[in-house]
Amino acid sequence: MTTLEIGPPAGVTSPRAAASPVRLVAARDLALRLLRSAVLVWVPVVLLATFITFALGALTDTNPAAQVLGETATPADITRMNHYFGLDRPFLVQYFSWLGHALTGDLGRSYYTTLPVTDSITRTLPVNISITVLTVLIAILLGGALGIGAALSGGGWFDRGVTLLCSAASTVPPFVIGIVLIVLFSVTLPILPSGGYVPIDQDFGQWLRFSILPAVALAVEAAVAIARQLRTSLVGEFRENYVVGADVRGLTRRRVVFGHALRNAAGPAVTVLAYYIPQVIGAMVVAEAVFNLPGLGKLSLDAASKGDIPVIQGVLVTMIGLVVLSNLVVNAALLRFTPHARSRQS
Amino acid sequence: MSEQTLTPTGANAPADPALAARTAPGGPTTSDPTMGRGGGPVRRALRLRSARISLGILAVVVFFGIAGGALAPHDPLAQDTTNILAGPSGAHWLGTDYLGRDVLSRLMDATGRSVVGALEAIAVAFVLGVPAGLASVFFGRFFDWVASRIVDAVMTLPYIVFAISVTGIIGNGMEQAMVAIGIILAPLLFRVTRAAALTLTRAQYVEVAELLGASRWWIVRRHIWSKVLPTVAVTTAHLAAAVLLSVSSLTFLGIGVKPPAPTWGGMLSSDLGFLSQQPWAPLIPALAIALCAGALNAIADAIRDTTGAAAVPTPGRRRFARRVTRVGSAEPAAAVGAGVGAAPAVTVPAQEEGSHA
Numbered sequence: 283m284t285t286l287e288i289g290p291p292a293g294v295t296s297p298r299a300a301a302s303p304v305r306l307v308a309a310r311d312l313a314l315r316l317l318r319s320a321v322l323v324w325v326p327v328v329l330l331a332t333f334i335t336f337a338l339g340a341l342t343d344t345n346p347a348a349q350v351l352g353e354t355a356t357p358a359d360i361t362r363m364n365h366y367f368g369l370d371r372p373f374l375v376q377y378f379s380w381l382g383h384a385l386t387g388d389l390g391r392s393y394y395t396t397l398p399v400t401d402s403i404t405r406t407l408p409v410n411i412s413i414t415v416l417t418v419l420i421a422i423l424l425g426g427a428l429g430i431g432a433a434l435s436g437g438g439w440f441d442r443g444v445t446l447l448c449s450a451a452s453t454v455p456p457f458v459i460g461i462v463l464i465v466l467f468s469v470t471l472p473i474l475p476s477g478g479y480v481p482i483d484q485d486f487g488q489w490l491r492f493s494i495l496p497a498v499a500l501a502v503e504a505a506v507a508i509a510r511q512l513r514t515s516l517v518g519e520f521r522e523n524y525v526v527g528a529d530v531r532g533l534t535r536r537r538v539v540f541g542h543a544l545r546n547a548a549g550p551a552v553t554v555l556a557y558y559i560p561q562v563i564g565a566m567v568v569a570e571a572v573f574n575l576p577g578l579g580k581l582s583l584d585a586a587s588k589g590d591i592p593v594i595q596g597v598l599v600t601m602i603g604l605v606v607l608s609n610l611v612v613n614a615a616l617l618r619f620t621p622h623a624r625s626r627q628s
Numbered sequence: 629m630s631e632q633t634l635t636p637t638g639a640n641a642p643a644d645p646a647l648a649a650r651t652a653p654g655g656p657t658t659s660d661p662t663m664g665r666g667g668g669p670v671r672r673a674l675r676l677r678s679a680r681i682s683l684g685i686l687a688v689v690v691f692f693g694i695a696g697g698a699l700a701p702h703d704p705l706a707q708d709t710t711n712i713l714a715g716p717s718g719a720h721w722l723g724t725d726y727l728g729r730d731v732l733s734r735l736m737d738a739t740g741r742s743v744v745g746a747l748e749a750i751a752v753a754f755v756l757g758v759p760a761g762l763a764s765v766f767f768g769r770f771f772d773w774v775a776s777r778i779v780d781a782v783m784t785l786p787y788i789v790f791a792i793s794v795t796g797i798i799g800n801g802m803e804q805a806m807v808a809i810g811i812i813l814a815p816l817l818f819r820v821t822r823a824a825a826l827t828l829t830r831a832q833y834v835e836v837a838e839l840l841g842a843s844r845w846w847i848v849r850r851h852i853w854s855k856v857l858p859t860v861a862v863t864t865a866h867l868a869a870a871v872l873l874s875v876s877s878l879t880f881l882g883i884g885v886k887p888p889a890p891t892w893g894g895m896l897s898s899d900l901g902f903l904s905q906q907p908w909a910p911l912i913p914a915l916a917i918a919l920c921a922g923a924l925n926a927i928a929d930a931i932r933d934t935t936g937a938a939a940v941p942t943p944g945r946r947r948f949a950r951r952v953t954r955v956g957s958a959e960p961a962a963a964v965g966a967g968v969g970a971a972p973a974v975t976v977p978a979q980e981e982g983s984h985a
Contacts, residue, residue, distance in 0.1 A: 330781040338797045453922040455873040457880060458914045461900060465907045476903070564786030568877045572900065582789060583881060586796025594796045598789060605784045 312617050316610055324606045331602050332384075332595065333377065339591050340373045367393065367592075380595075389596035394588060399596035402581060407600065409577040410566055412482045413493050413500075414604070417562050420501040421555065425508025429551065430539065432509060433516035444513065448506040456565045460499035460572040467495060477574030496573045500565055504558035511554045515547035522546075549616065556612035560605040672934040679930035682923035689920050693740040700733035704890050713905050722912055725895070726902050731912060734890040738913070742892045743920070745802050745884060746871040750864060752810025753817050753871075758860055760814075761821025762852065765829055766844050779815035787812035788877055795883050802884040809874055813867055817860065824859040828852050858935040865928035869921040876917050892917050 351359055364370045367390075368379065380390060389399035432444040451459075468476035474495055480488040519525060520543060528538045567579030578597050585593035673679045697704070702720075708728035715723050722731040764772040787809055794808035795801065828834060828851070837847050878884050879893030892913040899909040 324784075326777055327781040327784050330778065331785055335793055335797065338794060341798065449922075449925070450918075452925060453869065453873075453918040454914065455877050455880075455917065457877060458896065458910065458917070461896065461903070461910045461914070464900075465903055465910070469903050469907050560784060560786055564788045565877070567786075567788050567792065568880060571881055571897075579789070579792075582792050582796070586792045586800075586883075589796060591797055594793045598785075598793045601786050601789050602784060605786060609784075 312614065315617075316614055324609075327606070328599070328602055329381075332381065332599055335595050335598055336373075336377045336380070339595075340376075367391070384599060389599065390592040392585075392593050393590050399592050402593065403578065403596055403600050406576060406578050406581050408481065408483075409479060409570075409575055410563070410579075410604070412489070413497055413569075413575070413577075414559070414562055414566065414608075416490075416493055416497040417500045417504075417566075418555070418559065420497050421504040421508060421558070421562075424501060425505035425551070425555075426512065428505065428509035429512025430516065430544070432513040433520070434535075434539070436517065441513070444506075444509055448510045451502055451506045455568070456499055456503055457568040457572045459502050460496060460569055463495045463499055464572070477572075479573075479575050492573075492575075496566075496569045496575060499572075500562050500569055503565075504555060504562060507554050507558060508551050512547060512551040515550050516543055519543040519547045552612060552616045556609060556616070559608040559612065563601060563604050563608070673927065673930035676930045676934065678926045682926040682930070685919055685923040686927075689739060689743060689923075692736050693743045696736035696739045700730070700736045702730035702733040704729060704733040704737040705888055706730075713902060715906075723906070723909070725898060725909070731895075731909070734895060735892070735912060735916060738890040738892050738895060739916070741802075741885065741889060742872070742875060742879065742917075745806050745875040745879075746868060748803065748806040749809040749813065749871045749875070750868050752807055753813035753867065754864060756811065756814035757817030758821045761818040762825055762848055762856070764818070764822050765825040766848055766852075775818065779818050782812060783815045785812055788874060788881075791874075791878055792881070792883055800883060805878055805884040806875075809871060809878075813871065816867060817863060820863040821856055821860055824856045825852050828855055858931060862928045862932045865924050865931065869924035869928070872917065872921050872924070876913075 351363060361370070368376055371379075383390065387400055389403065391398055392402070428444050428447075432441040435441045464476045467474045475492055476495075477492075479492050482489040482493075516539075522543075525538055525543055528542055533541075566577065567582065569575070570577045570579040571583070578600060582594060582597040584590075585597070674683070692699070706729065708724065708730075710728070711720075711724055712728040713724065713726055714720060714728075717723070720730050720732065722735065725731055725734070760775055764775045790812055791805045791808040795804050798804050831851075834847060834851055837851060842850075875884070876891070876893035876896070879891035880897045882894070882897070885891050885894060895913040896910050899906065899913070902909065
């Protein structure tokens with residue numbers, strides 16, 4: 283682990299290494315471990331979370347049918363609608379039937395429009411996924427640059443500035459950063475749109491123009507957390523013998539940092555990132571309202587204001603799915619990139 | 629203000645020779661002058677200037693929270709259509725909004741609504757998380773296992789979306805939203821409490837107490853709780869700051885409040901439509917939020933720095949309590965009366981307490 287492999291930087295595997303049998307076994311173990319954790323942790327998570335939301339719906343004494351149909355509805359209309367949506371069945375039967383359908387990708391139909399919930403979600407999901415990915419990229423780049431810079435300046439003005447930025451960022455909600463960005467880049471200096479959206483598959487350049495402000499606003503919190511963590515662990519790595527050894531042998535500072543120290547220091551930072559991705563997915567709801575994006579949050583808010591329970595539940599399940607997926611990806615990345623984590627696990 | 633107020637008292641000190649024996653030889657070496665002095669975690673933290681300033685800010689916030697609506701110079705809902713989107717002036721110190729309503733009055737009136745919500749959520753999280761965290765350590769493996777699974781589950785829920793869903797299903801109101809957020813945050817307090825308590829289960833004095841026949845409940849109450857308290861206090865303060873931000877996010881979205889009633893988040897939301905006329909307007913409620921959250925964070929940091937309580941176990945950072953904090957020190961009321969002189973109760977407080985008892 284501390285041998286001097288003057289290979290490619292972290293994350294890039296050469297084809298030679300991938301072919302070795304040891305690596306193959308490791309890859310198989312990794313896949314199995316991820317699968318096991320997925321089943322053990324995430325299946326109960328999804329069951330519990332959906333059950334909670336379902337139980338909440340059952341606990342309320344309001345009758346969705348009466349609410350949807352309005353005051354002019356006859357009792358016969360209400361009974362018919364209850365039957366159509368299966369609301370006349372016992373609670374547990376409703377839950378398991380919904381769960382069974384959800385597993386096949388059918389999240390029911392909206393009470394109001396009777397459109398399939400799955401369709402509305404698949405229409406809006408690309409907005410969330412594309413902006414979340416952009417946010418994560420920005421968080422990694424910004425956090426990495428700030429963290430490495432702070433560690434290298436070790437107590438200098440840059441270091442102190444980053445520390446100050448970190449504590450300031452934790453006192454402001456992300457959407458306020460969004461508003462500040464709008465004021466800076468749309469009002470004072472009108473170079474970017476203050477809101478709206480163009481799908482990524484339609485025009486990438488336009489998509490970037492509309493997405494960059496929300497993504498930066500969402501990324502700041504995660505970026506400063508990553509920077510803080512990366513700085514701490516990099517400073518720790520700089521004291522290790524292998525860094526001193528590399529210095530002594532005359533390796534450039536850049537190679538020591540990017541080839542050796544960063545690889546070992548990245549682990550905790552990736553864990554921090556993993557913690558923040560669900561936060562980003564959640565905070566995106568508010569960013570959508572600020573930047574007027576047609577995403578899952580808007581869908582959820584609209585549905586919540588009307589009491590359209592199937593849509594609300596569908597969005598919640600999709601969000602949980604996104605969180606679970608991002609967690610698996612980060613875990614895989616963590617095990618893949620960091621020698622520490624790999625040796626600890628095996 | 630250093631020594632005179634904070635002397636330990638025998639009244640609350642437990643009979644705990646084991647602790648004394650453990651801490652006395654050598655004592656915890658404290659190089660930091662703020663550490664190791666007497667007083668409860670809060671009192672010790674108050675020696676820091678940052679904590680005193682923060683507490684001052686919070687006191688102002690509480691004051692406006694209680695009396696803000698009454699003190700406001702104008703009716704926060706009164707519209708003055710001849711005077712919309714005005715800048716600061718003698719009549720309207722912070723200007724007016726898009727309906728001509730006085731921004732300062734709205735800010736003051738919103739304080740209570742914005743803060744009470746956060747308090748509710750924290751209370752729910754505390755009641756659900758902390759006892760369960762203590763219990764998970766001392767009441768058997770099965771309870772521990774079940775609680776940890778539930779915690780894993782709840783922690784994956786994006787809490788703003790969950791709060792929106794809950795209000796969408798059972799009705800839009802601050803209580804519903806805050807209970808939802810409290811439920812989501814409870815796991816964090818559970819984890820912190822559990823981690824802090826776990827490090828104490830193997831302490832010698834706990835084993836001694838067990839051998840002497842103390843009940844689990846008694847041990848938790850007497851030996852564990854006061855040592856877990858600083859850690860829990862740090863986390864609770866940090867969480868309070870986070871919740872305040874969530875409350876403003878939710879009120880920004882219009883969750884939890886009926887429209888005309890002002891909230892900090894709601895003010896930001898209405899400012900958003902008029903950024904080209906009043907680009908500075910969002911700064912006012914944003915500053916209120918940031919000051920409040922910053923004060924809470926600073927207090928949390930002060931308690932952590934002065935008691936050596938473990939920080940919120942953020943992933944990747946493993947810090948354990950650097951020293952065992954003192955027992956029975958959380959009740960300063962008796963301490964003032966007892967006043968064992970100006971004896972600086974440094975470094976070996978536990979022994980002193982032991983002898984009192």
